[in-house]
Amino acid sequence: MIFYSFSRSQALLIAALVLLAGLVTLGAGRSNSQADPQPYFHRVSPVVLSEDSSYQVERRYSGEVSARQHADMGFEQGGKLAEIFVDQGESVAEGDVLAVLDTELLRIERRELDAQLAETRANLKLSEASLRRQRSLRESGFTSEQRLDELDAQRAAQVASIARLDASVAAVASRIRKSTLRAPFDGVVTRRFADQGTVLNVGTAVLRLQQRGAMEAHIGVPVNMLPALQPGEFSRIDIAGETLNAEVLALGADVHVLTRTVMVRFRLPDATRAVNGDLAYLTLSETVNKRGFWVPAAAVTDGVRGLWAVYSLVEEPAAEGDGALETIYRLESRDVQIVHASRDRVFIHGAIRDGESLVAAGLHRLVPGQRVVLTGMGDSVALDRL
Numbered sequence: 329m330i331f332y333s334f335s336r337s338q339a340l341l342i343a344a345l346v347l348l349a350g351l352v353t354l355g356a357g358r359s360n361s362q363a364d365p366q367p368y369f370h371r372v373s374p375v376v377l378s379e380d381s382s383y384q385v386e387r388r389y390s391g392e393v394s395a396r397q398h399a400d401m402g403f404e405q406g407g408k409l410a411e412i413f414v415d416q417g418e419s420v421a422e423g424d425v426l427a428v429l430d431t432e433l434l435r436i437e438r439r440e441l442d443a444q445l446a447e448t449r450a451n452l453k454l455s456e457a458s459l460r461r462q463r464s465l466r467e468s469g470f471t472s473e474q475r476l477d478e479l480d481a482q483r484a485a486q487v488a489s490i491a492r493l494d495a496s497v498a499a500v501a502s503r504i505r506k507s508t509l510r511a512p513f514d515g516v517v518t519r520r521f522a523d524q525g526t527v528l529n530v531g532t533a534v535l536r537l538q539q540r541g542a543m544e545a546h547i548g549v550p551v552n553m554l555p556a557l558q559p560g561e562f563s564r565i566d567i568a569g570e571t572l573n574a575e576v577l578a579l580g581a582d583v584h585v586l587t588r589t590v591m592v593r594f595r596l597p598d599a600t601r602a603v604n605g606d607l608a609y610l611t612l613s614e615t616v617n618k619r620g621f622w623v624p625a626a627a628v629t630d631g632v633r634g635l636w637a638v639y640s641l642v643e644e645p646a647a648e649g650d651g652a653l654e655t656i657y658r659l660e661s662r663d664v665q666i667v668h669a670s671r672d673r674v675f676i677h678g679a680i681r682d683g684e685s686l687v688a689a690g691l692h693r694l695v696p697g698q699r700v701v702l703t704g705m706g707d708s709v710a711l712d713r714l
Contacts, residue, residue: 369656369701374641375688377621383668383675385614389589391547393567393596393606397513400521400533403429404506409526412534416520419540420511427534429507438500445493452486459483515539518604538604543596545574545608548589554579556612557592565594566609567602620667620677626689628666628674635663638680639687639694641702654701659687661696 407429414426459479519536522528545565549557557563557576565574574594583590594610596602623638631637641657664678680686687694694700 369654369699370694371703372641372657372690372694372700373688373703374685375623375627377623377680377682377684377686379619379621379682380675381619382615382617383620383622385616385668387553387612387614389547389549389553389610389612391545391608391610393602393604393608394544394546395515395538395604396542396544397515397539398518398604399512399537401426401509401511401535401537402531402533403509403528404530405429405503406529406532407431407507407527409522409524409528409534412520412522412524414517414520414535416517418517420515420517420537422511422513424511425508426511426517426537427509429528431504431507434500434504434507438497438504441493441497441500445490445497448486448489448493452483452490455479455483455486509534511537513537513539514541542598543600543602543604544577545594545596545610547592547594547608547610548584548587549592549610549612550589551583553612553614554590554592563594564611565596566611567596567600567606570601572597572600616668618667618675618677620675621680621682622673622675623686624688625669625672625674627686627691628664628676629691631661631663635678636666636676637661638664638676639691639696640680641685641687641700644699656699656701657685659694659696659698659700 410428410430412427414420414424420426459476462476462479515537517535518538520534521536522532522534528534545567547565557579559576559578561576562573563576565572574596577593577595580591592610594608602608627638628636629638638661639659640662642660644656644658662679664676664680666674666676668675687700
């Protein structure tokens with residue numbers, strides 16, 4: 329018999345190891361005595377297909393915001409710009425003076441015409457006096473009919489000269505009035521093209537004036553969408569992130585050569601905070617007659633040969649030994665085609681039928697032929713909330 333001697337620390341270590349081995353053996357025995365756990369099945373959210381005979385597509389058409397009136401203001405005659413009273417960004421009222429031309433030469437011409445008119449009137453007065461005297465002498469036989477005819481013609485010519493000079497004076501007065509540029513409507517000065525002292529030609533623009541008040545939107549729409557727009561009705565228009573209800577004013581009568589659209593005018597609400605030239609977007613709904621199904625976008629995955637696929641839930645009886653307490657479904661891949669896609673759902677048709685159940689999301693974690701169970705009713709997908 330061989331005897332070994334151990335130190336105190338070695339004896340304690342050996343005892344601890346023996347105790348640990350006993351605990352492990354005891355735990356293994358208890359585990360073997362328990363029943364096998366239930367197998368794990370992936371949980372999925374279902375969506376039930378409901379066939380539709382058509383779907384709605386939202387179309388967006390772009391245009392621009394425009395003031396009801398805007399004009400490049402200029403003078404009807406040339407001349408030197410004497411003074412300009414407004415600048416870019418200033419508001420004006422109808423009839424306000426915007427700018428004036430130098431009228432020195434016109435006033436000199438007016439004084440010259442006034443002098444000629446006074447001279448002609450004096451000559452006319454003399455002619456009428458001479459005519460009266462000659463007529464009195466004719467009664468005594470001291471004058472001839474020829475002299476009377478000459479004086480009568482001279483008087484008529486002077487009357488005509490006075491009428492011509494009156495017209496010339498009126499023309500100069502009109503040119504003087506038109507040397508003052510006035511606002512034709514209430515508005516805002518958006519551009520200034522000339523400065524004081526500039527010599528202007530006839531029709532040269534000095535200021536650009538935009539009418540103040542309600543704005544309009546001009547948007548091109550395809551001919552086939554015109555029946556959805558009628559004068560007096562309201563449509564949805566988006567401007568700078570703000571959605572507005574705009575009234576249809578008028579539909580154009582011709583198709584644009586480049587865009588192949590018809591211009592439609594809309595009256596924007598008075599409180600619209602839009603600037604001339606802003607982009608405006610018209611949204612219209614179009615009905616497309618085609619049968620198919622709406623499903624969540626997450627229910628569709630890549631297929632083969634350029635198609636898309638969905639996973640159908642096919643109920644199957646539980647196999648012996650599964651130990652599952654819930655209905656088990658097997659996944660089958662079905663080829664489909666996407667007809668239309670919106671932000672979070674798609675309209676599809678293909679190897680699917682009305683009332684069939686599909687996996688609503690999480691297809692990247694699944695494979696065809698896999699067995700799954702459904703989530704609770706509270707986790708199912710409702711398309712009417714998409």
